[in-house]
Structure formats: structure tokens, C-alpha cells
Amino acid sequence: MLPLTLDGAIARVRGKTLVGPVDLQIGATGLTIVMGPNGSGKTTLLRLMHGLQRVSAGRVDWAVPDGVARGRQAYVFQSPIMMRRKVVDNIAYPLALHGVPRRQARSTAAEWAARFGLGDALERPAPYLSGGEKQKLALARALIRQPEILFLDEPCANLDGRAIREIETILQQARADGTRIVMATHDMGQARRLATDVVFMYGGKVHETAPAPAFFKQPATAEARAFINGDIVE
Numbered sequence: 001m002l003p004l005t006l007d008g009a010i011a012r013v014r015g016k017t018l019v020g021p022v023d024l025q026i027g028a029t030g031l032t033i034v035m036g037p038n039g040s041g042k043t044t045l046l047r048l049m050h051g052l053q054r055v056s057a058g059r060v061d062w063a064v065p066d067g068v069a070r071g072r073q074a075y076v077f078q079s080p081i082m083m084r085r086k087v088v089d090n091i092a093y094p095l096a097l098h099g100v101p102r103r104q105a106r107s108t109a110a111e112w113a114a115r116f117g118l119g120d121a122l123e124r125p126a127p128y129l130s131g132g133e134k135q136k137l138a139l140a141r142a143l144i145r146q147p148e149i150l151f152l153d154e155p156c157a158n159l160d161g162r163a164i165r166e167i168e169t170i171l172q173q174a175r176a177d178g179t180r181i182v183m184a185t186h187d188m189g190q191a192r193r194l195a196t197d198v199v200f201m202y203g204g205k206v207h208e209t210a211p212a213p214a215f216f217k218q219p220a221t222a223e224a225r226a227f228i229n230g231d232i233v234e
């Protein structure tokens, strides 16, 4: 289904342009980190790519028909949405939705939970999990159908170091298993650890794109340089 191609893509809400026009291609492999100051449009860009935000002008095209692409991608929100049910049922939900019989869905969900360190929490009500556990649940639920591409919006915001490390390990493993990852993060250290390439957003536009080593070593724009240095970028 890749590359994903954005061609003059604009997201407008009530006449106000939030993002765009954006020309961008997400190639078949790698882990793309979307960075940029608050309000620069990272979330809106991810939502545009995943189809949660309507394209007001221009195009967002997969290499396969939209209907096919829709079933092969997943999205993890900053604050994951939990159903008021057991952990195992939350993780099994995408399988149940696609017609997998309940017993089989629950047994596959239990395997994924164990892999993500939630093996002891299967029968607990999901809303009572810690922040890190909730995010791992969200990742298991997103990955259980082995999507070709996974979008994540600040999945480690407000988590402690241990949870961040666990989640980064899960993401590296997903990538090794063939899932393309596109993720927004504020965490510069995390971006350096994970990114193969960077999309730097500024003022609702893609201001700079580069392979990660080049971006961190020698950003092309003053805004990206300031951002990397930890200066305030307005």
C-alpha cells in the first residue's frame, strides 16, 4: 500500500487552514518521526494521512485503493481510548470486529498481551490500568491485525522512563516484523533513538524533511536548528 503520497494536501476546518499544502511521500520502509513546536500541525498531519481528517484540497493517495488501505493501517492516540471491559476483550476487539470467533480472538489477544507484558492483567478492567499499561494495551490492539502502517500521536507523553523503554522496544519489534511506523513526538531523545527520517512541521507546513542523521547533525532551516537546540520556536 506504500508509498503514501500527499500532493498539495490541505486540511481546512471552518475556513481556516490548519495544515498544508503538504507535498510528502512516506516510502515503504523506515520509522518516520514527525516533530515540530506545539500547534505546528503534527496531529492534523497524522489524521490526514490516516483518513481521520478530511482532505479539503489536494490529494492523499495510497498505492492501493482507499478501501483496501483502510483495513491495513492502525492509529494510536496520545490518550488511548479504553472500553470499560477486560484487558483481553479490549485487545481482541479488532479481531472480533473482523469476524474472528470469540474464543480464537481471546486466545490470540492473550498471546499479544503476554508479549507486551500484560499477561497478568488479562482479566482486569482496562480503565484501571496505569498509563504505561494502557498505552501498551493500545499498541497490542493496534498491532494485533499486523497493519502495514501504524500511526502514533505522542504515545509516550506523560509516561515514566521504564514504560517509554518498553514501548520503544515494542515499536522496534513491530518495525522488524514489517510494520511501517509514522509517529509524532515531542521527545528529542526518543526521536534520536528511533527515527530513520524526520518530518519537521512548522506553521502548519512541512518545513523540512531529511534522513534522521542529517536532520540532527545539520538541519537545513533556522527553525529546525532552534528546535533541536531547545530554543523556543514560535
Ligand SMILES: Nc1ncnc2c1ncn2[C@@H]1O[C@H](COP(=O)(O)OP(=O)(O)OP(=O)(O)O)[C@@H](O)[C@H]1O
Pocket: 013, 018, 036, 037, 038, 039, 040, 041, 042, 043, 044, 045, 201
Ligand atoms: N478541529 C479543529 N478546529 C480548529 N482548529 C484546530 C482543530 N484542530 C486543530 N486545530 C488547530 O490547528 C493547529 C494545529 O494543531 P495540531 O494539533 O495538528 O498541532 P500539533 O503540532 O499536533 O500540536 P501539539 O503538539 O500541541 O499537539 C493548532 O493551531 C490547533 O489549535
